[in-house]
Structure formats: structure tokens, C-alpha cells
Amino acid sequence: MENEKDERPSQRKDHRTDAFATKLVEKTASWQQKATRRATTKNEKPQPAGGLDETPIPDAPPGYTMKFTFHRANSLPMADLNSFSSDPYLYVQLNTHLSSRHKQDPLMRFRTPTIRKSTDPVWNCEWVVANVPSTGFKLKARIYDEDPADHDDRLGNIHLAVDSLHENWTGIKEQHYKIKKRMGSKRAYLIRGCAAMVNRNVEMSGNVVISVQMLGKTEVGNNGGRIWTVGPCAWSRHLSPMIGRLAGTKSPGQGKDGAKSERYNFQANQFQLAGPVPPPLYHRYVEFKPFIAGMFTATSLRGRILNRALHHQHSRIYNYDRTTVYGSFPSPSKAMALQFLNLVHYDRGGRIFTYVLTLDGMWRFTETGKEYGIDLLSKHTMHSDVNIYVAFAGEFFVRRLKSPNKEPFDSGQETHPSVEIGGGPPHDDPPADPAYYALYIDNDSGTYRPNAELLPLLKEFMQKNLPGLKIVTLDCGGDAERMGKLKKEQRNKKKAEGKGTVVMQDDGSSLSSSDEEELNERMREYDAEEDEEGRKGEKEKEKTKRTLKKEIKESKFGGWIHGDREREQREGKEDEQELNEKSEGDEERGKQSNGELIQHDGELMPKPNGDVVDGNKKTRK
DSSP states (O other): HHHHHHHSSSOOOOHHEEEHHHHHHHHHHHHHHHHHHHHHTTTTTOOOOOOOOOOOOOOOOOOEEEEEEEEEEESOOOOOOOTTOEEEEEEEEEEEEEOOTTTTTTHHHHHHHHSSSSSSOEEEEEEEEEEEEETTTEEEEEEEEOTTOOOOOOEEEEEEEEEETTTTOEEEEEEEEBBOTTOOOOOHHHHHHHHHOOOOOSSSEEEEEEEEHHHHHEEOTOOSSOOOEEOOOOEEEEEEEHHHHHHHHEEEEEESSSSSSEEEOEEEEEEEOSSOOOOTEEEOOOOSSSHHHHHHHHOOOOHHHHHHHHHHHHHHTTOTTOOOEEESSSSHHHHHHHHHHHHHTGGGGGGGEEEOOOOOOOEEEEETTTTOSSSSGGGGGTTTTTTSSSSEEEEEEEEEESSSSSSSTTTTEEEESSSOOOSSSTSSSSSSSSGEEEEEEEETTTTOOOOOGGHHHHHHHHHHHTTOEEEEEEEEETTTTHHHHHHHHHHHHHHHTTTTTTTEOOTTTTTTOOOHHHHHHHHHHHHHOTTTTTTHHHHHHHHHHHHIIIHHHTTOOOOOOOSSSHHHHHHHHHHHHHHHHHHHHHHHHHHHHSSSSSHHHHHHEEEESOOOTTTTSSOOO
């Protein structure tokens, strides 16, 4: 036994160098891994953060399809001193208890057309939203007075809350909701108060009449984690002669002698497409420069300045005024496809457009090109209104086909541009059949860097919303050569058809496009007619021009907030509070799903071994 003990190896005592040796081995392994990664990615450039976000939609049971009808309002305050009336519209926001993929996802919103010179407007606008959860919803409607020359005055707001929905829910039929005046324009209500003192028939408090109808259960399979707009497919066209003059853009018109002509106008377009947008279409902005994150989140000083500048530019480009044209379709149709072709002027002029598709299917686009004198007019950041997440972004153009029965790249098929085809522009009227046209759409956006593998989903979504129109998708990476050739042909056609055109101003008089002095004089006359405040208005317009042309690059963005600054700050704080509450609600629902919170008598309470919660105070979902 003693010999066996002697044969056993003795255990070595720990030495102080052992720990160092272990760390050295680990460090060596780390160096080897880094060297392997460098070898595999030697020829690959690192990509900045952003682009496709594969975060899934949170799971939730299917909800209900709801139709909101905004009938009318009465006894609104008088915001216009000249006409003792208002130009009211509703700006509606729908909130639910559904969790979003990220708290920065844009909220569900809807805008009615503007009713001119009325304190008792009648809208009768419908908004159909799918997958509203059984836990109910909260509808917040703000009433504004449209004032393109200044800040839109808020006339008040109303709130509508439904705690739960079920298949036997009876709905709401033409219910009157009293307008809350707390956030309204004091000036407008002062005028209303003076009128009420003189005339007893004038009421101080107004009402908005709203109906809500349940259309049935939404068929979404097992994914009920989001809501979307079903219809109507509303569109709007926004014109700006001043920005058109600065950017050098024109829209087709007709002179007094019947000859075809063009007006200086910058045209911005919005088209609500029928949802849902395919869930994989979800892209975040790309941080290709250090200041980009601050610009989208408005965190740093420079970021806040750029964020406010782009918000201001978005509101200028998509400005609502008396020249704005509205329309809608109950559902996608060939007539809807023709309206889209009308907005892009069919195949005239070789135009190329920049577009953004939002998460709720709002399609915004304007004409773009290297000849534009204003840099940010063709940037996707402005079109998205500095939204952190969008569905898709890029450029598109439209071509007319010789044969409507063939695809654009079929053998023997010819397109305009680049081949001259009879029976359409530039010499004849365009055919009124979507089958004669093809939409070429790509993912050429450095701001959001859409994934090329999702182009088939985008094509399917566009085909559903623009029936009859042929859709061609192009990858800015894989199809770079072909896409560059097609866009070059578009630009060449624009140069060729732009020669010798007659330039029109808004009063209908014509002048030569080469007569620059006369054109500038006409612009000064137009400004003088539009400015009600004389010299002050002229200075403001000149300031806006300088801002659009220079100050974005120089980071000088003063003087862009007009109207009641105090009210605007309160509105901003209110929106920020809503986003914070939405974020807190998402966190609480996450805790509940993890077992940190339990439901007790309608209240969210912690487990017995958790912290104490005031049972008299309800936690927001």
C-alpha cells in the first residue's frame, strides 16, 4: 500500500505565472480569430448601420376592420379676420394597444380635404382601417384652419375612446363630440366671442360629428400585430410656383391660342395605396455619416437644426393651399392606375421621380434630376418627413409601350422613350389604357438602402394597387448598367422635348423661355399680388428662397417658425408625451409577457414578491 502511494503523481502547486499563461493563450486565440476575419473580408468594405431591419411584427390575435366617417363640424371659431370664416380640416390619429416593432415607427394618421370659408364644414370622409384589436382604440382628431402663408391655426380637438371591441359591437352613429378649446387659437376664439356678444345665435362651443362602423373580422392569419389603411385610396397634388421657379421645373399647360405650353411649378404627389404593405418591407435610415443619427433622432444641436430644416422643407413641398387637388378611389382599379399616370404626366418629357413608400402605404414622389438647383428636393429624407423607418425608397419612371400585349423586355417590344412611337406624346394625346405603360421602379436610395431581394415583394404590391400597369423592378447594384442606360435615355428625351417650349405663368399669359428678364419681372409681379403685407411679405419670400437655396448647406435655419410659437411648442410636447406613453406601454406589455406583471381586477400589478404599486392608479397599456 505504501508503494502504491509513492507511485501516485504528486499534485503541482499553483504558480503565479499560470494565470498569465492562460490569458496569453486566450489572447492568442483572439488574435487568430481577428486574422481569419481580415482574410475573409479583405476585399469587402464594411457597410454602415441601417438598411433592412428584420425585426418581426409582434404576435397578436386578429382584430376587426373599422370604418371611421367624419361627417361635419359646426360652430367653429373664425380664424380669418378678412372673411370672418375659416378653412377647416381634420387631422386624425388612431392609437391602439398593439406593440410596434420599434417605438420610432410612425403613428397612424389621416387628413381630410380642406373646406373653404366655412365655420360649419361638411367633409363626409371615410377612413377604413384593418386589424383594430379587441382591446379597443383611441381616436384623436385635431381641427385646423389652413393658412399656407403662415402656421395653420389649431381650432381645438376631440377625443373618442372605445375600451373593447367584439363581434356584436353596435358601433357609433353620427355622434356629436364637443370640441375642446384648451389647445385652440386664442385669436380665433376671441373673434368668435365678440361675435357671440353681438348675436345670441352664435355659439362659443362647436361639435364634430363622427360615425364608427365595424365591417367584420380582419383576415390576417396568425399575424394580427399591426393595423393598416385599407382605403379609400386618396391622392393629392401639391403645386408651388415659387419652388418651381427656383428648381427650374415646369408642368404642362395650355396657352390662350390653344398651343401646348408649360408653367413654372414644382409638383409634389401623395397617393395612399391599399394595405397591408408586405411585412418584410421595413428599412431603417443608413448612418453613412456621423451626424445622420442626430438628424433623424434630433438629439444633438446640429441634428436638431437639420431635423427641423427637413420637417420645414417637407411641409413646404407638400403644402396644402387653394391650388391643391384632391381625389380618392374606394379600392384599386384601372381608373386609379390612370390617375397615377396623370400625376406623372404619362410618358411626356422623360421624367424621373424620387419616391418613398411609408409603412402604412403612403406613396410620396416628386420629379428629380441633376438640373435641380435645390439639393434636398430630391432626397428621400425630405419625402419621408425624416422618418426613421420606411417600407421602401428609390426612383422610378414611366414608359409607353408599342404593344400592350407584350412585356417591356420582350423581343420586338419598343418603348417611348427611347423610340418614337405614334399615338401618344409628344405629338398626340396619351392612350387612356394602363396596359400601354410600364412603371420602372428601383431601390436607388442611399438614405435607406432598400434590400434588392425584396424587389419582387414590391412589384407584387404595386401590381395589386395599379392594375393593368406593367411593373418592372431594377436593382441599383445588380442592374446598374441597364438602369444607367435607361435613365440616360430618359434624360436625353427630357432635353430633346424641352427645347422651344413656351413658358406660362399662373395668370395664363405667355412669354419666351429665353427672355429671362421678363420672366423675373413676372415673378416679382406675382409675389407682389400674393403678398398681403407688402414689403414684409416680400422680405419673407426672399428669405424663404435663400433658405431653400443656401441655408441648408450653411446650417442657418432661423426664422422658419411662424404663427403662435407657444402653441406650437405645446403641440410638440404633447406629441412627445404621446410617444413616451406609447413606449412605456410597450415596455409594460413586455414585462407582463415575461411574468413581471400580473392582471388583478383590471389593474396591472407586480407579483407579490415585487415592488408595491398604487392600486388606485391605473397603468397605461
